[in-house]
Every structure is written in C-alpha cells, then in structure tokens.
Amino acid sequence: MAPNNRNMRPPKGAKIPGQKIDFVAVKRLLGYMKNYKLTLGIVAVCIILSSLTNVASSIFLQILIDDYILPTLGRPNPVIQGLSKLILTMCGIFAVGIISGYLYNRLMAVTSQKVLKEIRDEMFEKMQKLPIRYFDTNTHGDIMSHYTNDADTLRQMLSQSLPQVFSSVITIVSILTTMLVTSWLLTVVVIVFVILMLMVTGKVAGNSGKYFIRQQNSLGDLNGYIEEMINGQKVIKVFCHEEKAKEEFDRKNEELCENARKANAFANSLMPLMHNMGYLLYVILAIFGGVIAVTTGGVTLGAIASFLNLSRGFMQPISQVSQQMNMVIMALAGAKRIFDLMDEQPETDNGYVGLVSAKIDGDKITECNEHTGKWAWKHPHGDGTITYTPMKGEVVFDGVDFGYVQGKTVLHDIHLTxxxxxxxxxxxxxxxxxxxxxxxxxxxxDIDDGKIRYDGININKIHKSDLRHSLGIVLQDVNLFTGTIMENIRYGKLDATDEEVIAASKLANADDFIRMLPDGYNTMISGDGGQISQGQKQLISIARAAVADPPVMILDEATSSIDTRTESIVQAGMDSLMKGRTVFVIAHRLSTVQNSDVIVVLEHGKIIEQGTHNQLIAQKGKYYQLHTGAFELD
Ligand SMILES: Nc1ncnc2c1ncn2[C@@H]1O[C@H](COP(=O)(O)OP(=O)(O)OP(=O)(O)O)[C@@H](O)[C@H]1O
Ligand SMILES: [Mg+2]
Incomplete structure (x- = not known):
C-alpha cells in the first residue's frame, strides 16, 4: 500500500456533468417508487393541502379587512357578527395545514428510508456478484462512498428536496392564481419584478450546481484518503510520513472546503438578497396599490394587504426551488454512480455441471444429501438424462495464456497435469x-486462450460455486472477519460442529495457540485480526480451508510466516488430510516442496522446468541452482 497511490487516479472532478437533470436516473428512481404509489398519493394530497392553507391565510386577511374591519371603522358599536365563525373556519384550515405538513414529512422520511434500504440491498447483492477484476480497478474508498455519501444525498433528495420542490410549485401556482383574481395589474408588477430578480440571482448563483457535484466528489475522495491512511497507519509511522500524510490531507480538505464554499455561495448570498428584494417588492406594491386604489378604485384596502402578504409568500418558494434544484442535481449524480455500480457486468457463469455428494459402489454412483466424503460431477444432458462421473481431482492446463490487462500476457502457454x-x-x-x-x-x-480441465471437464462448464466448493483455498493475503476464532474457522463450512472445527484446527496445528488465548476458541477477532500474529492468522486460515474437507487444496504461501518446526508439523497434518487428494502449494521455502510429486518452476510466466525433486536436481537447471544456493528466489 503506497499512501500516495490515490494521486495516480484521474482526478475525480474530471468528469463533472453539467448542471442538467439526468432523466435516465430519474426514471430508474421512479421505478423504486412504484411500490409506494398509495403513500406517494397521500403525500401529494397532503403537500397540496398544506400549500393551499398558506394561500388561504392571505385571503383570510382580505376578508377580515374588507368585510369586518373597514365597515366598522368609525362606528361606536362595531358589529362583529360572523367574525368568530370566520376565525373558527380559519383555525380549522390551519389545523388541516399543520397536520398534512406533519404527515407528508413523516411519510416521506419513512418511504425514502425504505427506498434507500432497497437500493443498498441491491447494491450489496450486486457487489457480491462482481468479478475480482472490479475490485482490482476500483478503490475501496470509492466503492464505500456509494453506500455512504451517494446514498445519503439520495435520501435527502427523496425526503426533503422533492417534497419541497413540489410544495413550492403548488404554492407558486396557487398564489399566482389568487393574485390574478385579486388584481391583475398588481400581478403584472410582481411578475416583472420576479423576472428581474431571477436575472440578478442567476448571475449570483453562477455555476453553483457544478460545485455541488464537485463537493460530493471531493467528499468521496477525502473519505477514501482517510480510509487508506487508517489502514496504512503502521507504514506511515515506519516511514515517518505523518507530516506528508497530513499535507496531502490538508490539500484534499482544502479542496473540499473550497468546493463546498462555492456550492453554498448560492445559498449564502442569495438568501439575504432575496430577503431584501422581498422588502423592496413590498414597498413597490404598497405604492402601486395605493396609487391604483386612489386613482381608479380598482383594488380594496384588504386586497392590497392580502397582496403584500401574498408577495412575501411568493418569493420564498421561488428561492427554495432554485436552491433545492442543486440538491436534486447533486443527488441524481450520486444516483447515477449507484446505478453504474448496479449495471457493472457481473461475473458470468455459464456452467451447468454441478458437484454433488455421492455414494460410489463399484461403477454405480448415486447422489445423496449426506456427507460421504465422496463427490461426483453431475452432468445434465440435452436429452434430459443425467450422468455422474466420480470427482477425482485431476487438473490439466492445456496451452493456457492469460493476462490481467489486455495486451499484457502474464502466463504463456502453460501445460501442466x-x-x-x-x-x-x-x-x-x-x-x-x-x-x-x-x-x-x-x-x-477467465483465461484468454487454451483450456483448463478438471476431471476431463472444461472448467467453464462447471458452476462457479461448485467449482469453488471443491477447492480449499488458503489465499496469499489472509483475511479474517470480525467474530470469534471459532466462527472464523467455521467460515469454511458453515454447518461444521465445534468438534469438526477443533479437529481441523488440530490438523493445521492451530489448536495449541488458540487454547493459549484468554478466551480460547471464543476469542474475538476484529479489524482483520490485528491482535494475533501473522503466522497465527495463517494457521487459522489453513484450519478454515481444512474444515471444509475439500477434494482439492490450494495453499498460496500458506506457511511463509510460520517457523520451520511448526511448518513441518503443519505439513505432516496437511499431508495426512490430503491423502488421495490433489494439492497445489506455492512456497518460497524449497524445503516445503521437496516431497512434492511435481515441482513446477516458473519464470516470467513460463514453465521452464517441471518434474520431481530428484529429476530436477539431476537436470542441473534453474531448480538445481536455486537448491544449491547459486540463485536466490527473489
Ligand atoms: N490484479 C492484477 N492486475 C494486474 N496485474 C497483476 C495482478 N495481479 C498480479 N499481476 C501481475 O501478474 C504477474 C504475476 O503475478 P503473481 O501474483 O502471479 O506473482 P507470484 O508468482 O504469485 O508472486 P509472489 O511470489 O510475489 O506472490 C506480476 O507481474 C504482477 O504484476
Ligand atoms: Mg503470489
């Protein structure tokens, strides 16, 4: 892990989409909303109700002034008949507004969480199906940010921005209608003012939508960096890179801060501007209204009062819509990243040959559910018949070529039996x-050329899961999960009993050290086993492979961190476990491989020698040189 290898990636901001709504992402999101049609219907009704009650307050003001206050002005005994009824009605309307406001916020919060849960489930399920290649080419920080940042902005959009935009649009339309009914002349004044205002704010807002997306990307980048620095703490300390790591962090942090500042400049400078412009409109309307009332008598005092109120209610949703649109654009960009992950090509599996537990009696093979220690390949044929062949564990490479990236062959023409x-x-x-x-x-x-056959069957025809079931693999990098040691070993065979786990640990010679731990097999492992030694982790991973009792074993440097004495004990255990089964071992220590049936010497992806220890020594080639110390392995 090089702390700075993140720098080698293309800058995340390089592919920033413009401030456009991604309709493909919108359509897919709507697909997730389909199951909540009824809830969304109720939400829409509630939003409409709560927006309309806003408008109702202005109409109420007009009626109050024109029908109750003005007629009683100057009279000794004001008539307040009917006023209490009007106030009660208004209270009722406001109550409906408050309840519906509460209801839609609550419903949307719950629905957006449910939708997000579905999306996270789907993302995780998809992630499990992705080929190893995907994880080779995407950093963990990036993949993580789909679950955290992207999912969270999406939730915010669903639960807050969308209802607000909808509510604002309804408010704008209903206020505009009320204004037109009250006085078209004053409405024209408001509309002209709003158009001028939007032109001004458009300049202030600039490209803030773009910065919202950049802010999100910088956040993902920063999170990824933090994650890498946590994983690489030891390396950082060993090479005294603390200062350098901090400098890099400061740079990324500054970038995030800058993008966030630019993104929020819109909200920060626009809100006070809009607020003050609202007052300006207030004054303009008061003057205009007064002039119209005096000269033509076209508007009543109540209408002017209600208009002033309406104009304030009009400005707010307009600024809200423009502000929330940025949030929507940002969330859709996140949704697109999530959908891109979901659209990744999954690991293909065209296999149809399965592996089954079998009873073998002479030539007769019968499939059975219980564990017999014997396996058979189950071939379904085109004519509906099924044949079984015993699983023997023969692996043949026939002219195999392979490269991780196109055009760069790593293995050349491998022939091996x-x-x-x-x-x-x-x-x-x-x-x-x-x-x-x-x-x-x-x-x-998957290989580029040649064939790999397993008991005579092309491995492409075998179900991937069955193929992997038949292999016990101890990988070069040991990975332990959070859980007890018992659970970690049981990972190899989920239904293994405690006794089976202990037996496998004894085989791998892990039992002794596990019993020395304070909680024995119940010792908790966390953070990839930081609290036990590298060699102990390897022993656990060997036990994990052994508990599955697989017909074929692959041990990649499995014993490299184990002392020679323990190694010979592990080897003895393995040899007894592997009796009658095929084992592939990769080892740096030649002593480990001397008793192998075939030793394959590789150089630059080609097999340069193969044979038994004695044959290769007699050949006096590379192996001989390695063995006699004329050449070191690395
Ligand atoms: N995921 C990958 N993507 C691209 N190239 C890779 C990848 N993994 C390995 N390589 C390249 O393939 C070649 C063979 O790597 P491999 O891991 O098989 O070596 P190895 O013999 O196991 O080495 P070691 O003894 O260090 O474990 C190397 O040149 C390596 O750079
Ligand atoms: Mg290796």
Whole structure:
C-alpha cells in the first residue's frame, strides 16, 4: 500500500456533468417508487393541502379587512357578527395545514428510508456478484462512498428536496392564481419584478450546481484518503510520513472546503438578497396599490394587504426551488454512480455441471444429501438424462495464456497435469505468476486462450460455486472477519460442529495457540485480526480451508510466516488430510516442496522446468541452482 497511490487516479472532478437533470436516473428512481404509489398519493394530497392553507391565510386577511374591519371603522358599536365563525373556519384550515405538513414529512422520511434500504440491498447483492477484476480497478474508498455519501444525498433528495420542490410549485401556482383574481395589474408588477430578480440571482448563483457535484466528489475522495491512511497507519509511522500524510490531507480538505464554499455561495448570498428584494417588492406594491386604489378604485384596502402578504409568500418558494434544484442535481449524480455500480457486468457463469455428494459402489454412483466424503460431477444432458462421473481431482492446463490487462500476457502457454492425489508445487521468483495460476483454477479470472480441465471437464462448464466448493483455498493475503476464532474457522463450512472445527484446527496445528488465548476458541477477532500474529492468522486460515474437507487444496504461501518446526508439523497434518487428494502449494521455502510429486518452476510466466525433486536436481537447471544456493528466489 503506497499512501500516495490515490494521486495516480484521474482526478475525480474530471468528469463533472453539467448542471442538467439526468432523466435516465430519474426514471430508474421512479421505478423504486412504484411500490409506494398509495403513500406517494397521500403525500401529494397532503403537500397540496398544506400549500393551499398558506394561500388561504392571505385571503383570510382580505376578508377580515374588507368585510369586518373597514365597515366598522368609525362606528361606536362595531358589529362583529360572523367574525368568530370566520376565525373558527380559519383555525380549522390551519389545523388541516399543520397536520398534512406533519404527515407528508413523516411519510416521506419513512418511504425514502425504505427506498434507500432497497437500493443498498441491491447494491450489496450486486457487489457480491462482481468479478475480482472490479475490485482490482476500483478503490475501496470509492466503492464505500456509494453506500455512504451517494446514498445519503439520495435520501435527502427523496425526503426533503422533492417534497419541497413540489410544495413550492403548488404554492407558486396557487398564489399566482389568487393574485390574478385579486388584481391583475398588481400581478403584472410582481411578475416583472420576479423576472428581474431571477436575472440578478442567476448571475449570483453562477455555476453553483457544478460545485455541488464537485463537493460530493471531493467528499468521496477525502473519505477514501482517510480510509487508506487508517489502514496504512503502521507504514506511515515506519516511514515517518505523518507530516506528508497530513499535507496531502490538508490539500484534499482544502479542496473540499473550497468546493463546498462555492456550492453554498448560492445559498449564502442569495438568501439575504432575496430577503431584501422581498422588502423592496413590498414597498413597490404598497405604492402601486395605493396609487391604483386612489386613482381608479380598482383594488380594496384588504386586497392590497392580502397582496403584500401574498408577495412575501411568493418569493420564498421561488428561492427554495432554485436552491433545492442543486440538491436534486447533486443527488441524481450520486444516483447515477449507484446505478453504474448496479449495471457493472457481473461475473458470468455459464456452467451447468454441478458437484454433488455421492455414494460410489463399484461403477454405480448415486447422489445423496449426506456427507460421504465422496463427490461426483453431475452432468445434465440435452436429452434430459443425467450422468455422474466420480470427482477425482485431476487438473490439466492445456496451452493456457492469460493476462490481467489486455495486451499484457502474464502466463504463456502453460501445460501442466496434476494427477489425482498428487502434490504439485510452484516455485519461482516474485511476480513469476504462481498466484496467477491458482487464480485461474478457481476462476477468479477467465483465461484468454487454451483450456483448463478438471476431471476431463472444461472448467467453464462447471458452476462457479461448485467449482469453488471443491477447492480449499488458503489465499496469499489472509483475511479474517470480525467474530470469534471459532466462527472464523467455521467460515469454511458453515454447518461444521465445534468438534469438526477443533479437529481441523488440530490438523493445521492451530489448536495449541488458540487454547493459549484468554478466551480460547471464543476469542474475538476484529479489524482483520490485528491482535494475533501473522503466522497465527495463517494457521487459522489453513484450519478454515481444512474444515471444509475439500477434494482439492490450494495453499498460496500458506506457511511463509510460520517457523520451520511448526511448518513441518503443519505439513505432516496437511499431508495426512490430503491423502488421495490433489494439492497445489506455492512456497518460497524449497524445503516445503521437496516431497512434492511435481515441482513446477516458473519464470516470467513460463514453465521452464517441471518434474520431481530428484529429476530436477539431476537436470542441473534453474531448480538445481536455486537448491544449491547459486540463485536466490527473489
Ligand atoms: N490484479 C492484477 N492486475 C494486474 N496485474 C497483476 C495482478 N495481479 C498480479 N499481476 C501481475 O501478474 C504477474 C504475476 O503475478 P503473481 O501474483 O502471479 O506473482 P507470484 O508468482 O504469485 O508472486 P509472489 O511470489 O510475489 O506472490 C506480476 O507481474 C504482477 O504484476
Ligand atoms: Mg503470489
């Protein structure tokens, strides 16, 4: 892990879409809303009701002034008949407004959480189906940000922005209608003013939508960096890179701050501007209204009062819509990133041959559910018949070529036969292609040319999950999950009993050290096993592979961190476990591989020698040189 390798990625801001609504993303989001039609219908009704009550307050003011206050002005005994009824009606209307406002906010909060849950579920399910290649080319921080930042802005949009935009639009339309009915002349004044105002604010707002998206990207970048720095704490300390890491963090933090500042400049400078412009409109309307009332008598005092009120109610939703639109654009950009993940090409599996537990009696093979320690390949044929062939564990590479990236071949023309029960060892310098060969057997990657056959069956025809079930794999990088040691070993076979787990640990020689731990098998492992040693982690991962009792084992440098004495005990345990089964071992220590049936020497992705220890020594080639110390492995 190089703390700075993030710098090598293209800058995240490079592909910033313009301030446009992504309608494809909108359509897909609507797809998720389909299940909540009834709720959304209720929400729409509530939003309309709560917006209309806003308008009703202005009409109420007009009626109050024109019908009750003005006629009683100057009279000794004001008539307030009917006033209490009007006030009661208004109270009722406001109550409806408050209740519906509460209801739609609550319903949307719940619905958006449900939609988000669905999206997260789908994202995770999809992630499990993605090929290893995807994780090679995307940093973990980036993938994580889909679940955190992107999902959160989406939730905010669904629960807040969308209802607000809808409510604002309804308010604008209803206020405009009321204004037109009250006085078209004053309405024209308001409209001209609003158009002028939008032109001014458009200048202030500038490209803030673009910065909202940049803000989101910088946030993802910063989070990814923090995650990498947490993982790499030891490396940072060893190389005294604290200052450098902080400088880089400051740079990224500054970038986020700058983008956030620009994005929010809109909200920060526009709100006071709009507010003050609202007062200006107030004054203009009062003067205009007064002039019209005096000269033509076209408007009543109540109408002017209600108009002043309406104009204030009009400005607010307009500024809200423009502000929320940025949020919507930002959230849709996040939704697009989420959908891009969902649209990634999943791992293909065209396999139809399955692996089943079997009873083998002479030539007769019958499928059975219980564990017999014997397996058979189940071939369904085009004519509906099914044939079974015993699983033996023969693996043949026939002219295999492979490269991780197109045009850069890593393995060249690999020919290799592992007979059932044989122990095949790969030796070769770092980067020679040892791990790569094993990555092809379990189909982490698909080959470019040639064939790999497993008991005579092309591995492309075998169900991936069955293929991987048949292999016990100890990977080069040991990965432990949060949970007890018992649970971590049981990961190899979920229905294994405690006794089976302990037996497997004994085989892997892990039992001794596990019992020395304060809580034994119940010791909690967290954060990828930071509290136990590297060698102990390897022993646990060997036990995890052993508990599955697989017909074929692949051990990638499984014993590299284990002392030689323990290693020979593990080897003995493994050898007894592997009796009659095929094992592939990759080891840096030649002592580990001497007793192998076939030793394969790799150099730059090519097999340069293969044979038994004695044959290769007699050949006096590379292996001989390695063995006699004339050459070091790396
Ligand atoms: N995920 C990957 N993407 C691209 N290239 C890769 C990837 N993994 C390995 N390579 C390249 O493939 C070549 C073979 O790598 P491989 O991991 O098989 O080596 P190895 O023999 O297992 O080495 P080591 O002894 O260090 O484990 C190397 O040149 C490496 O750079
Ligand atoms: Mg390797």
């Amino acid at each position: 592992a007979h059932p029960g044989q122990k095949i060892a790969f030796v070769g310098a770092t980067g020679a292609g040892k791990t790569t060969i094993t990555n092809l057997i379990n189909r982490f990657y």
